[in-house]
Ligand SMILES: [Ca+2]
């Protein structure tokens with residue numbers, strides 16, 4: 001379970017180039033944080049997360065997409 005604030009700080013840490021979205025490479029660069037994201041979104045891997053929640057199919061996850069994924073997994077507190 002995570003609060004929106006915790007998600008936001010996780011998102012910022014993962015977004016290394018600070019372009020406002022998390023690419024699959026950024027997920028692979030931080031395996032520890034990526035594991036937290038997987039558990040909060042009930043996905044098995046970064047590929048799974050992208051396949052299920054990259055709504056606009058641009059190959060990366062925005063904060064909105066991440067938030068929606070966590071909400072759908074009922075893990076947003
Ligand atoms: Ca980025």
Ligand SMILES: [Ca+2]
Nearest residue numbers: 054056058060
């Ligand atoms: Ca996207």
